Every structure is written in C-alpha cells, then in structure tokens.
Amino acid sequence: MFKARKLLEAQHKAGQTFCSNTYVLAKFVGRSIESLARYEQSAYAQRLAESFPYSNQRAELTDFGLWLEAFLASDAFMTHSARYVAIQERLETEEDRETRGYLVK
Numbered sequence: 001m002f003k004a005r006k007l008l009e010a011q012h013k014a015g016q017t018f019c020s021n022t023y024v025l026a027k028f029v030g031r032s033i034e035s036l037a038r039y040e041q042s043a044y045a046q047r048l049a050e051s052f053p054y055s056n057q058r059a060e061l062t063d064f065g066l067w068l069e070a071f072l073a074s075d076a077f078m079t080h081s082a083r084y085v086a087i088q089e090r091l092e093t094e095e096d097r098e099t100r101g102y103l104v105k
Contacts, residue, residue: 014072021045022045024052025068029068033050
C-alpha cells in the first residue's frame with residue numbers, strides 16, 4: 001500500500017499489524033522489543049517478531065522504513081497504540097463479562 005502511495009490504507013494496515021503483534025513494527029524499524037508492554041501472549045508474539053525477516057535496513061524498504069518511523073512517532077499512532085495496550089492490560093485482570101465485552105468492541 002505504501003509503495004502504491006495509498007498512505008491512509010498503509011496507516012490503517014500498520015495499526016492492524018500493531019494490534020496483531022505489538023513487536024513486529026518495532027523490530028522492523030530496529031527498536032528494542034524488550035521494552036514494550038507485556039501481556040499474556042507476549043512471549044509467543046515476541047518470538048515471532050524476533051524471527052521476522054524484514055527490516056528497514058533492506059535497500060528496497062528504506063523509504064517505507066522512514067515513513068513507518070514517522071508514522072510510529074505520530075500523535076495519532078501514539079494515542080492508538082497506548083489505548084490498545086491499556087485495553088489489553090485491562091483485559092488481563094477484568095472478570096466482568098459485560099465490561100470485557102465493552103473493552104473488546
């Protein structure tokens with residue numbers, strides 16, 4: 001999507017990727033994945049990210065890497081990612097079904 005200049009779609013996909021595995025984007029741009037928030041399935045997600053074969057160091061991905069770093073530093077993404085992590089942390093301890101349902105929506 002980025003290479004086709006569909007930047008809004010690329011932003012959306014980056015957000016989806018973050019929600020699928022909070023470590024992958026950090027790994028791609030060369031950030032430490034140890035410093036990210038942890039929750040139940042994070043050990044598995046971290047192992048997957050560690051084996052992720054792509055990075056911003058590959059010549060054909062340099063432009064995407066620069067764009068992604070800027071996107072990850074944007075207020076919109078920072079707000080989205082902080083909210084997502086907070087919800088995941090809350091789901092770890094929340095036992096009320098109605099509240100859990102609200103958090104998952």
